[in-house]
Amino acid sequence: MATRAPDQLRVSPPHPPSRSGDPARLRHLLYRLDVKASPYAYVAPFFLLFCAFGLFPLVYTAWVSLHEWTLLSDVHTFIGLENFTTLLADDYFWNATFNTVSIGVLSTVPQLLLALWLAHLLNRPLRAQTIFRVTLLLPNVTSVVAVVVIFSQLFGRDYGLINWALSWFGVGTIDWNAGTATSHTAISVMIMWRWTGYNTLIFLAAMQAVPRELYEAATIDGAGGFTQLRKITVPMIRPTIIFVVITSTIGAMQVLAEPLLFGIYSITGGPDRQYQTLSLFIYENFTKLDFGYASAISWMMFLFIVVAAVINYLLTRRARGSLT
Amino acid sequence: MSTRHRTASRARGGSTARKLTYLTLVAVAFFSALPLYYSVVVASRDNSALADVPPPLFPGGNLLANVSRVFDTVPFMLALLNSVLVSGAIAISVMFFSTMAGFAFAKLRFRGNRALLVLTVATMMVPTQLGIIPLYLLMVKLEWTGSMYALVVPALINAFGVFFMTQYLSRALPTELLEAGRVDGCTTWGLFWHVVLPAARPAAAVLGMLTFMSAWNDYFWPLVVLTPENPTVQVALSTLAAGYVSDYALSLAGTALGTLPLVIVFALLGKQVIGGIMQGAVKG
Numbered sequence: 001m002a003t004r005a006p007d008q009l010r011v012s013p014p015h016p017p018s019r020s021g022d023p024a025r026l027r028h029l030l031y032r033l034d035v036k037a038s039p040y041a042y043v044a045p046f047f048l049l050f051c052a053f054g055l056f057p058l059v060y061t062a063w064v065s066l067h068e069w070t071l072l073s074d075v076h077t078f079i080g081l082e083n084f085t086t087l088l089a090d091d092y093f094w095n096a097t098f099n100t101v102s103i104g105v106l107s108t109v110p111q112l113l114l115a116l117w118l119a120h121l122l123n124r125p126l127r128a129q130t131i132f133r134v135t136l137l138l139p140n141v142t143s144v145v146a147v148v149v150i151f152s153q154l155f156g157r158d159y160g161l162i163n164w165a166l167s168w169f170g171v172g173t174i175d176w177n178a179g180t181a182t183s184h185t186a187i188s189v190m191i192m193w194r195w196t197g198y199n200t201l202i203f204l205a206a207m208q209a210v211p212r213e214l215y216e217a218a219t220i221d222g223a224g225g226f227t228q229l230r231k232i233t234v235p236m237i238r239p240t241i242i243f244v245v246i247t248s249t250i251g252a253m254q255v256l257a258e259p260l261l262f263g264i265y266s267i268t269g270g271p272d273r274q275y276q277t278l279s280l281f282i283y284e285n286f287t288k289l290d291f292g293y294a295s296a297i298s299w300m301m302f303l304f305i306v307v308a309a310v311i312n313y314l315l316t317r318r319a320r321g322s323l324t
Numbered sequence: 325m326s327t328r329h330r331t332a333s334r335a336r337g338g339s340t341a342r343k344l345t346y347l348t349l350v351a352v353a354f355f356s357a358l359p360l361y362y363s364v365v366v367a368s369r370d371n372s373a374l375a376d377v378p379p380p381l382f383p384g385g386n387l388l389a390n391v392s393r394v395f396d397t398v399p400f401m402l403a404l405l406n407s408v409l410v411s412g413a414i415a416i417s418v419m420f421f422s423t424m425a426g427f428a429f430a431k432l433r434f435r436g437n438r439a440l441l442v443l444t445v446a447t448m449m450v451p452t453q454l455g456i457i458p459l460y461l462l463m464v465k466l467e468w469t470g471s472m473y474a475l476v477v478p479a480l481i482n483a484f485g486v487f488f489m490t491q492y493l494s495r496a497l498p499t500e501l502l503e504a505g506r507v508d509g510c511t512t513w514g515l516f517w518h519v520v521l522p523a524a525r526p527a528a529a530v531l532g533m534l535t536f537m538s539a540w541n542d543y544f545w546p547l548v549v550l551t552p553e554n555p556t557v558q559v560a561l562s563t564l565a566a567g568y569v570s571d572y573a574l575s576l577a578g579t580a581l582g583t584l585p586l587v588i589v590f591a592l593l594g595k596q597v598i599g600g601i602m603q604g605a606v607k608g
Contacts, residue, residue, distance in 0.1 A: 008430075008431055008432065008433050008499065009431045009432055009433065009499055009502050009503065009506070031511075034511050034512050034513075035512065036434070038428075038432075038512040038513070039428040039432040039433075039434035039437070039512075040428075040434060042424045042425055042427060042428035042432070042512075042516075043424075043425045043428050043429065043440060043444075043486075045421045045424070045425065045480070045481050046421065046422075046425050046444060046481050046482075046483065046486050047440075047444075049478070049480055049481055050447055050483070052478075053452075053459060053462075053477070053478035054447065054450060054452045054455065054478075055450070055455075056455075056458070056462075057452070057455030057456070057457070057458035057459040057462065058450065058452060058454060058455035058458075059455075060455070060458035060461075061454060061455050061457060061458055064457060064458060064461075071464075118348075118349075118352060121345050121348060121349060122349070124345075126345070126346075126349075130594070130595050130598075131353070132349050132352075132353060133594070133598050134590070134591060134594035134595070134598065135352075135353040135356045135357055136352065136353070136356055137590070137594065137597070137598060137601070138356050138357060138360065138587065138590070138591075139356050139359075139360075141537060141541075141586055141587055141590045142360065142541075142583055142587065143540070143541035143543065143557075143558055143561075143582065143583060143586075144541065144543050144558075145543055145558045145561045145562050145565070145579070145582075146363070146561065146579040146582065146583045147359075148565075149363075149561065149565045149575050149576060149579050150359045150360070150362070150363045150576065150579060151359065152565075153362075153363070153366060153572045153576065154359060154362065156572075158375070159374045159375050159379060161362060161379055164377070164378065164379055193355075193356075193359065197356060198601070201598060201601055201602055202601070202602070204602065205601075205602035205603070208602075225341065246449065247448075247449070250449065250451055253451070254451060254453050254454075256453075256544055257543050257544060261562060261565060261566075264565070264566055265562070265565075265566035279453065282454075282456075282457075283548075286456075286457060286460075286548070291457050291461070294457055295457050295458075298454040298455070298456075298457065299454075301451075301454060302451065302454050305451055305454075309449075
């Protein structure tokens with residue numbers, strides 16, 4: 001991985017152990033202790049913090065999900081898998097699952113293809129390279145709250161800039177918030193706007209490590225830009241593509257702020273729950289203080305995330321077969 | 325001679341493609357910047373102007389009036405102060421602890437070095453947002469709900485920072501320097517303090533900036549654990565947007581206020597930030 005073993009600090013005592021007396025031996029002992037033990041102390045803060053505030057809560061969620069657990073009462077009745085059986089019969093849960101998948105696909109697939117293509121365009125000597133990169137990342141520096149507030153205005157039914165622009169093409173007034181397809185599109189646009197540039201830079205970083213000679217040889221052979229992208233770039237940066245696909249999937253499964261704020265703080269994701277995602281469904285039950293049920297949803301979601309990540313991993317791995 | 329010939333032919337053949345590339349990139353840059361620009365337009369207008377057809381496309385003169393309304397509506401000064409303190413504390417802590425762990429992973433020999441590093445990177449894939457309910461219960465127990473401790477303490481160090489500093493130090497810190505320090509009788513802590521920290525400064529600065537930005541923009545956890553009376557900037561903005569739905573001039577003035585400082589800093593130091601993101605991305 002990142003470490004190169006031969007480059008690590010060699011352990012050799014500054015003074016060989018001598019029998020000249022106890023202080024020297026003690027010094028040597030302390031030195032050995034320092035060299036052997038202190039590395040663990042240096043990496044410990046991360047693991048301690050991750051266990052306390054990352055891993056423990058995640059695991060404890062499973063315990064909470066087996067109880068009838070509200071913040072209002074100190075008694076938490078153990079009810080086994082009842083929360084889960086209720087959940088599987090809950091239409092709102094399946095509605096939220098559908099919305100999450102729909103928004104996830106709509107936002108992730110075009111986004112990653114666009115990012116790949118943009119990175120390909122940037123991966124050549126260009127004037128104003130830095131300016132392009134900075135503007136590309138600008139949306140990512142904007143907070144999610146700001147993004148949704150700004151886009152809610154842009155997607156406004158009556159005075160929104162987007163409906164105004166569409167009216168040039170004879171498209172009638174669209175109430176973006178009302179429908180399932182329109183609201184999913186609007187939310188996906190927000191996600192895409194915020195993350196495409198970031199993923200472009202990640203792809204670009206990987207592309208810059210691809211040897212130039214491959215492209216030069218391909219150019220001499222008469223391969224065009226698109227062929228080069230398909231036949232050289234994609235296979236060469238496959239590990240990065242897999243990484244980005246998986247992290248994007250995990251991110252898309254957890255979308256929360258966009259639907260919450262697009263619905264003007266509606267925890268149901270619109271009056272008909274037309275864009276309530278799973279995270280928002282958890283948050284709804286959290287605000288109802290039904291922690292047991294909310295935890296059960298969390299665990300189902302965790303399951304979904306693992307399944308989605310594995311499927312995507314297999315798909316991206318297979319993609320290599322057809323590309324090389 | 326042959327090289328020159330090849331470049332010339334490439335330039336000739338690719339001139340249309342080149343123009344198309346620039347055109348595409350300019351279009352993308354345009355759409356990246358447009359929403360931010362337009363939010364400033366709305367923020368500097370009177371609400372009634374937004375109903376005009378065509379909509380206003382240039383900033384007006386109402387920005388200051390809208391901004392002062394923001395300060396009257398939500399505790400924005402407090403929110404700014406909270407956000408600066410929280411993001412600053414997190415950034416400094418992440419820089420320090422990540423450099424420490426990165427030093428150990430990159431330069432020190434110990435059993436399990438590589439395995440622990442892989443484990444660290446793997447934790448980046450754990451969807452910790454799903455543990456938010458027990459995390460909230462934990463904060464209730466610690467009596468940290470509504471306080472900035474709830475934001476700062478869980479964020480004191482993260483896997484990305486550790487990985488980022490490991491990458492940098494294994495590449496940029498000469499092992500000979502550390503060996504020389506050892507010969508001079510430095511303890512590990514002495515090496516860290518006198519050799520590693522100064523050498524890590526460029527990367528740590530980039531990491532600090534990235535951390536500050538993401539802490540500043542963090543929304544869900546602050547929303548869950550804080551109250552509207554003692555918010556961060558993002559929580560205050562969402563209160564504003566939720567409470568004054570049709571008052572776009574007001575909510576976008578708040579948005580501009582909470583976003584522009586970061587955007588300006590980023591525009592100035594963007595090159596370094598981008599370099600940092602791209603360096604962190606390359607997994608060797």
